[in-house]
Amino acid sequence: MAGFVHVSSTQIPVAFMSATKRSFRRRASVIRCAAITPKKRYTIAVLPGDGVGNEVIPVAVDVLCLAGSLEGIDYSFKELPIGGVALDLVGVPLPEETLTRAKQSDAVLLGAVGWPKWDNNPKHLKPITALLQLRAALKVFANLRPITVLPQLVDSTYLRKDTAEGVDLLIIRELTGGIYNAHPRGFTTNEQGDEVGFCTESYSASEVDHIARVAFDIAKQRRGKLCSVDKATILEGSMLWRKRVTAMAASEYPEVEVSHLLIDTAAMDLVRHPRQFDTILTGVMFGDILSDLAAMIPGSVGLLPSAALGDSGPGIFEPVHGSAPKHYGKDTVNPMAAVLSAAMLLRYGLKEENAAKRIEEAVSDVLDRGFRTRDIHTCGTTLVGCNRMGEEILRSLDGSCKKL
Numbered sequence: 001m002a003g004f005v006h007v008s009s010t011q012i013p014v015a016f017m018s019a020t021k022r023s024f025r026r027r028a029s030v031i032r033c034a035a036i037t038p039k040k041r042y043t044i045a046v047l048p049g050d051g052v053g054n055e056v057i058p059v060a061v062d063v064l065c066l067a068g069s070l071e072g073i074d075y076s077f078k079e080l081p082i083g084g085v086a087l088d089l090v091g092v093p094l095p096e097e098t099l100t101r102a103k104q105s106d107a108v109l110l111g112a113v114g115w116p117k118w119d120n121n122p123k124h125l126k127p128i129t130a131l132l133q134l135r136a137a138l139k140v141f142a143n144l145r146p147i148t149v150l151p152q153l154v155d156s157t158y159l160r161k162d163t164a165e166g167v168d169l170l171i172i173r174e175l176t177g178g179i180y181n182a183h184p185r186g187f188t189t190n191e192q193g194d195e196v197g198f199c200t201e202s203y204s205a206s207e208v209d210h211i212a213r214v215a216f217d218i219a220k221q222r223r224g225k226l227c228s229v230d231k232a233t234i235l236e237g238s239m240l241w242r243k244r245v246t247a248m249a250a251s252e253y254p255e256v257e258v259s260h261l262l263i264d265t266a267a268m269d270l271v272r273h274p275r276q277f278d279t280i281l282t283g284v285m286f287g288d289i290l291s292d293l294a295a296m297i298p299g300s301v302g303l304l305p306s307a308a309l310g311d312s313g314p315g316i317f318e319p320v321h322g323s324a325p326k327h328y329g330k331d332t333v334n335p336m337a338a339v340l341s342a343a344m345l346l347r348y349g350l351k352e353e354n355a356a357k358r359i360e361e362a363v364s365d366v367l368d369r370g371f372r373t374r375d376i377h378t379c380g381t382t383l384v385g386c387n388r389m390g391e392e393i394l395r396s397l398d399g400s401c402k403k404l
């Protein structure tokens with residue numbers, strides 16, 4: 001049918017595909033550094049999704065392009081709809097074509113999903129359902145969320161400066177099991193005729209072992225400290241979680257210093273003394289809550305990148321923030337979470353450590369040069385919007401090329 005790309009049961013209008021060229025055009029005026037001849041080529045599925053995803057992802061793509069070109073990396077970007085955008089286009093939040101192409105890619109770069117217009121939809125037609133389906137389909141069970149306080153940003157913390165200074169921790173969150181995903185779940189009516197909504201907090205031994213091994217291996221490469229967070233005083237899933245983590249520590253990772261905290265104490269300690277943490281291991285819901293809480297240590301969720309990884313196949317790289325309907329369309333949001341997610345994509349998804357480092361150094365350089373978006377703006381720094389911040393990151397990358 002003219003005007004549509006036809007793939008299995010969902011059709012994506014061709015207009016959406018051609019938008020790629022517009023939104024991901026390189027900013028030629030900013031990129032001055034001559035790129036070296038590409039030796040490697042990767043396919044990246046780009047899923048901007050809803051709201052500010054459409055502001056931050058084009059910035060992240062520009063940054064990926066330039067950092068890649070400086071390391072002999074080229075990409076084929078496939079822009080695909082997900083979330084509310086997909087509901088508008090084809091009536092489902094995760095079109096089959098999006099899933100198929102995501103599976104075929106080397107990595108998925110995702111913006112955000114969700115928009116108030118869809119809030120009252122049944123669950124299977126909500127934008128965020130697409131995210132849960134995509135995570136499940138790609139089997140990305142390990143969610144890495146680093147939280148660092150760069151010295152330039154110590155003034156934007158919501159905590160006391162001396163509390164936030166030097167924080168460098170990593171939350172490893174189980175992503176495809178637990179209360180978000182386990183069965184039974186649903187709605188029913190009890191004997192009193194009262195409506196009931198219910199779900200199940202369950203973890204199997206193999207699920208715990210799977211994520212715990214990732215966390216132990218990473219903790220070993222960091223400062224060798226792992227804190228496992230649960231609610232083992234109450235929840236059976238947590239009781240098993242603690243038992244398995246304790247056993248794995250003793251039998252396989254004697255060199256890692258392991259501690260266990262209950263979720264309520266962990267939340268308190270994250271704001272009281274965050275520097276005590278190195279690697280935090282936790283389940284899907286506690287990890288969701290702790291990562292937004294921990295965003296207040298550097299001072300903005302607009303700074304937090306994430307990676308969702310499986311045993312094999314493409315990972316999903318996305319900023320921790322959502323679609324932010326209140327901020328969309330104003331060019332005010334911080335693209336750094338998305339840009340740092342692109343760095344994680346290079347590091348964990350493509351094993352391109354040098355290009356990843358270039359991006360992180362460029363972000364640090366932009367902060368040194370005093371540029372700040374509204375969420376991290378403090379006295380004496382230069383307030384810029386999302387686009388300008390993107391341009392400055394490109395300029396810093398460009399500069400890093402000249403230094404070599």
Ligand code: IPM
Binds near residue numbers: 128131288320
């Ligand atoms: C996140 C988000 C998601 C989650 C939602 C949108 C499903 O809050 O990635 O932190 O809870 O995993």
Ligand code: MN
Binds near residue numbers: 289320
């Ligand atoms: Mn969240």
